[in-house]
Amino acid sequence: MLTVASSAVAMFRWWQSRQDQFGGCAGLGDPHESMTPRETTTTKIVCRLRAKFNAILIAVATAPPKRFSGGGYWEAMHGDMTGWFEVRVDGPRRHHYRLYCLLDYDxxxxxKPMLVVITGLDKPFRTKLSEADYKDVRELGIEYRSRNPRSLL
Structure with missing residues (x-):
């Protein structure tokens, strides 16, 4: 069993940076403000994606280390990203959302080892992230690992 570290904060910051694109999640705003039908729809979409990410992260964290099969949602990466894991969720119009995670044993x-969400990225359907995107993810991982005790939010 792993300890989930900083996942809620990382996802919150990631979703918060997308507020202009997708709107908020129900219960986070002023309850007296009325929402347009579009805002209501996007709120439901964002909440659904957040719930899916949370469910995947909890399933991974509660499984024995390195034993979660993933079902296409949790994938070990390869090449320059060996040691990283990607949580994959598809949104509306098959837009792809990804969380990049490390298992921290040190x-x-x-x-207990920790499941750490380092960052999140998104991309349109049938596109690839650039090598620069992956480099940025790796640099964030190096920054995270450079401190021990770790910087946890």
Missing amino acids: AAERA
């Missing part, structure tokens, strides 16, 4: 003062 964190000081932690009895």
Whole structure:
């Protein structure tokens, strides 16, 4: 069993950066403000994606380390991204959303390994992320691992 570290904060920041594109999640705004039908629809979509990410991360964290099969939602990466894991969720019009995670076995003062969400990216259907995108993800991982005890939010 893993400890889920910073996943809620990382996802919140990632979703918060997309507020202009997708709107918020129900219950996070002023309850007295009325929403347009479009805002209501996008709120439901964002909540559905967030719930799916949470369900996947919880399933991975509660499975024995390195034993979760993934079913296409949790994938080990290869090449320059060996050691990284990608959580895959598709949104409206098959837009792809990804969370990039590490399994941290070396964190000081932690009895159990941690599942750490480092960042999230998105891309249109049938496109690839650039090598620069993956480089940025790896750099964030290097920054995370450079401190021990870890910087956890």
